[in-house]
Amino acid sequence: xxxxxxxxxxxxxxxxxxxxxxxxxxxxxxxxxxxxxxxxxxxxxxxxxxxxxxxxxxxxxxxxxxxxxxxxxxxxxxxxxxxxxxxxxxxxxxxxxxxxxxxxxxxxxxxxxxxxxxxxxxxxxxxxxxxxxxxxxxxxxxxxxxxxxxxxxxxxxxxxxxxxxxxxxxxxxxxxxxxxxxxxxxxxxxxxxxxxxxxxxxxxxxxxxxxxxxxxxxxxxxxxxxxxxxxxxxxxxxxxxxxxxxxxxxxxxxxxxxxxxxxxxxxxxxxxxxxxxxxxxxxxxxxxxxxxxxxxxxxxxxxxxxxxxxxxxxxxxxxxxxxxxxxxxxxxxxxxxxxxxxxxxxxxxxxxxxxxxxxxxxxxxxxxxxxxxxxxxxxxxxxxxxxxxxxxxxxxxxxxxxxxxxxxxxxxxxxxxxxxxxxxxxxxxx
Numbered sequence: 001x002x003x004x005x006x007x008x009x010x011x012x013x014x015x016x017x018x019x020x021x022x023x024x025x026x027x028x029x030x031x032x033x034x035x036x037x038x039x040x041x042x043x044x045x046x047x048x049x050x051x052x053x054x055x056x057x058x059x060x061x062x063x064x065x066x067x068x069x070x071x072x073x074x075x076x077x078x079x080x081x082x083x084x085x086x087x088x089x090x091x092x093x094x095x096x097x098x099x100x101x102x103x104x105x106x107x108x109x110x111x112x113x114x115x116x117x118x119x120x121x122x123x124x125x126x127x128x129x130x131x132x133x134x135x136x137x138x139x140x141x142x143x144x145x146x147x148x149x150x151x152x153x154x155x156x157x158x159x160x161x162x163x164x165x166x167x168x169x170x171x172x173x174x175x176x177x178x179x180x181x182x183x184x185x186x187x188x189x190x191x192x193x194x195x196x197x198x199x200x201x202x203x204x205x206x207x208x209x210x211x212x213x214x215x216x217x218x219x220x221x222x223x224x225x226x227x228x229x230x231x232x233x234x235x236x237x238x239x240x241x242x243x244x245x246x247x248x249x250x251x252x253x254x255x256x257x258x259x260x261x262x263x264x265x266x267x268x269x270x271x272x273x274x275x276x277x278x279x280x281x282x283x284x285x286x287x288x289x290x291x292x293x294x295x296x297x298x299x300x301x302x303x304x305x306x307x308x309x310x311x312x313x314x315x316x317x318x319x320x321x322x323x324x325x326x327x328x329x330x331x332x333x334x335x336x337x338x339x340x341x342x343x344x345x346x347x348x349x350x351x352x353x354x355x356x357x358x359x360x361x362x363x364x365x366x367x368x369x370x371x372x373x374x375x376x377x378x379x380x381x382x383x384x385x386x387x388x389x390x391x392x393x394x395x396x397x398x399x400x401x402x403x404x405x406x407x408x409x410x411x412x413x414x415x416x417x418x419x420x421x422x423x424x425x426x427x428x429x430x
Contacts, residue, residue: 025068026240027198027250029114036074037231037311042349044080045235045342050371058375059238060407063346065284071249072302074222074241076234078196098404102266106311107139110185114214116141118295123176123183123208124169126191128296130156133326137161139179144181146172158248171198173204190267192247193238202254203239206276213284215256215275222246223299224269226307229424231314231350233268242371244271244292251275257298260286265292268423275280318351325357333392335420337361338405340368340380344397349375358395362386386412393420402429410411 024031033359041060049058061079068075074289110116118140126134127145129152137160145163147153152165166172176182186209195201199256205215222243234241248258251273260274260283261304271292276283300306328335337344338365348351353376360379363369386394386409394412399421404427406419419429 001230004236013041022077025071025073026078026196026252027073027246028068028071030068030070032305033069034067034069035311036065036067036307037234037314039065039231039234039314039346041348042235042346044253045237045374048340048368048371048380049374049377054372058377063234065241066151067304067307069304071246073246073250074235074243074307075239078239079179079236081196083397096401098401098406099266100131104135105182106187107135109133110187110216110430111136111139111141116185118142120184121181122183122187125188125205126150126194127156127163127188128162129161130159130161132187132189133161134159139421144176144183145162153391159377165379167309169200170204170207172208177207181208181364182213183208184213186213186215187217190218190270190371192219192242193240196239198250199254200258202250205426206254206256206277209256209277211277212280213277216249216272217275218264218266218270218272219247219269220267221263221269221383223296223301226310227299228268229310229313229317230268231310231317232347232423233359234311235342235346238250243296245296245301247273248293250251257287259283261289261292263292266400317422317425321347321351321401321422322353323425324420325353327356328393334359334389335393335395336386336389336391337378337395337397338386338409339363339397340365340373340403343399345375346375347397348373348378354378358387359391361397363396390415391417393418395422397422 042063042064043058044061047375065074087160122142123143123146124134125146127133127147131146133143133145142159145156145161146166147156147163148165148167150165153165186205209215219242220233224240225241244261251258255278256275257278258273258275262272264270264272270271327336335358337358338360338361355378358378360381362381362383362385366385369381369382371378372378394409394417396405396419400420421427421429
């Protein structure tokens with residue numbers, strides 16, 4: 001059944017583009033009526049600033065989150081196109097050791113679970129710098145990465161990962177399928193949230209997936225984002241925020257029923273869905289899928305009331321973090337940041353934290369060194385500078401990697417340095 005057969009009659013789609021109009025749900029087209037949280041005005045989180053741009057105008061956009069009362073997809077409006085955001089990108093997945101380990105573990109799991117051999121083909125959508133596909137390549141399995149950012153794709157090619165510099169959708173899927181390149185496994189890690197045209201993207205997966213193939217998609221679980229007060233997961237590059245409830249409806253509308261799901265610790269709590277073609281009856285619905293559906297139902301994700309208290313929790317966290325920083329600076333303490341992730345820029349801009357609170361931040365990615373965080377203009381330096389500064393507090397902006405970072409920076413305890421983690425509540429770790 002086509003997606004348009006499943007949407008309410010009052011939905012609004014553009015006759016020119018076939019996509020929902022502004023102010024409407026990007027899946028079903030229902031007009032927005034229920035706001036989840038307003039994070040004010042913010043720049044694009046990956047739009048790092050050069051020194052020569054510090055006195056130039058920056059573009060800020062509203063960061064308001066809405067929930068659709070028909071399909072319960074949580075989302076922001078599309079103020080900037082995906083082409084403008086992702087054609088040149090500063091995020092390289094391979095700079096996180098724990099994420100590399102996560103990718104390698106996934107590859108081993110899929111090879112064993114799906115019995116993949118050299119005869120099979122794997123396609124990753126938004127394959128970044130080849131952080132994951134390199135492990136399939138090493139095992140001799142045919143692999144193709146699809147990555148719109150040319151600068152990042154170049155790093156993947158250097159790892160021996162064949163990569164198409166394209167945006168994924170139905171057009172590219174038809175080209176690949178016509179060339180005999182349907183995939184036995186299609187995967188996408190933390191890409192679904194970054195897709196402005198969800199219907200075209202998922203429809204493309206349906207076209208590209210081999211008849212008995214499997215698609216796995218990972219994304220931060222909305223249940224963990226809301227319950228864990230993880231509001232910094234919200235930024236303009238993330239167009240949508242998914243519950244299992246919403247994503248099942250999206251994939252089913254395009255002929256891809258979900259038959260399994262895994263809960264993962266990544267990004268503060270993610271899920272990995274497994275989907276198949278509707279006419280592929282060789283894969284049975286698992287108990288853990290049934291159980292997670294029940295968990296969401298009991299939590300109330302398919303009710304507007306579930307989202308009503310989120311904004312109050314967000315405002316409370318902002319006040320607590322500012323209170324801590326004000327007291328620390330008044331006491332003469334030095335605070336520096338660790339990392340320059342997208343989530344960090346949401347946190348800093350929403351809270352109004354600039355160099356009056358945080359002297360600078362450090363990051364392992366050399367592509368960011370010498371630049372400044374968007375909006376706040378906090379300098380980004382190499383990690384060695386942290387040891388020169390000897391701060392009293394290190395504010396961990398990628399808090400989802402706090403264990404990895406605290407292990408890497410254990411030496412700050414030599415001068416009595418401590419770690420400051422802002423989410424879900426402000427916490428200090430010695």
